[in-house]
Amino acid sequence: MTQIVNIPTWQVELSQVINKLDELLALLELDPKQLDATWQATTSFPLRVPRGFVNRMRKGDVNDPLLRQVLPVAQELQVTPGFILDPLQEKRSNPLAGLIHKYRGRVLLTAVGTCSINCRYCFRRHFPYSANNPGKAGWDKVIDYIAADSSIKEVILSGGDPLVANDDYLQALCQKIATVSHVTTLRIHSRMPIVLPARITDSLVAMLKSLDLNIVIVTHCNHANEVDSTVEEALVKLKQAGITLLNQAVLLKGVNDRAEVLAALSECLFKQGVLPYYLHLLDKVQGTAHFDVEAETALALMKTLQEKLPGYLVPKLVREEPGQPHKVLVK
Secondary structure, three states, X not given: OOOOOOOOHHHHHHHOOEOOHHHHHHHOOOOHHHOOEOHHHHOOOOOOEOHHHHOXXXXXXXXXXXXXXXXXXXXXXXXXXXXXXXXXOHHHXXXXXXXXXXXXXXXXXXXXXXOOOOOOOOOOOOOOHHHHOOHHHHHHHHHHHHHOOOOOXXXXXXXXXXHHOOHHHHHHHHHHHHOOOOOOEEEEEEOXXXXXXXXXXXXXXXXXXXXXXXXXXXXXXXXXXXXXXXXXXXXXXXXXXXXXXXXXXXXXXXXXXXXXXXXXXXXXXXXXXXXXXXXXXXXXXXXXXXXXXXXHXXXXXXXXXXXXXXXXXXXXXXXXXXXXXXXXXXX
16 A cells, blocks of 8 residues: 655645746746846756745736846856855854854854755855755764853854754754753744745744744845735744744845835834844845945935834844954944
8 A cells, every 4th residue: 555645735835946947937927038037047056936936926027026036147147356156254164064153152053055945146155065064963063062162142043044954854953952051042044934934834833932942033035025925824823932033134236225115025024023133235245246236325225214114123234244243234
């Protein structure tokens, strides 16, 4: 008798992401001649986008802000001075496979090396994930590293996207982290609640809630159009579990570089119980120069935002500078 295996809905959706440019354009009823799209840009950084996210894009609109975030374009192939493979120089802060230790009091674990979506502006699009896969024995070394440094109060799960991992893997890793007595907070940076909200299952929420840690989830949402009813349901689950929800966005030319768009994003997120946290200037990674917004323009946008919104809805405008002990406020 054939055994029937129940595969979680989110894993089915993850297995069905769009990775062919012609399919993406056909679904959006777009003529390739209207776009600067090119498959050549996918040779080093593949196209990858969940179908539910594509469903939120406007058909026939070459300037749709969600499409622009995932569409591989010829500009990515241009070499631009100042845009390099490792703009944050993370190799300097990578003492063990899977662990990045840049700031006092917290460490970041690259829990997995893949995402459900490949954002074309990703600052880790050239990151050596294969060299940072610690394996089971390697994670034990990472936990030993954390346990040996009592100044580390917070562990950040990043990647890739940590929520691409299955529940068993996450639970094992999170429980190891929770055994370190001086760690009080687990922060998870994930795009999944936004782009593949089915991942926020009751079992995942229950596992996180069971940990004897403060749990913070930082979503990554750049535009209010990314939030639909499925995203709202996922965020409600997390909020009702007592999980702190923050959002970080990246300021992107042609996506959200207008004050009214940023204001709408903050208001939309707050309605779902998510507080704006950071608005990042683009990390200057090779292949992303077409998204860059100058600091002077960003500061002007922030001034308008401060006039439009209460202070708690205005994210901090920051950039990351290699060697600095914290994010740097742009002012």
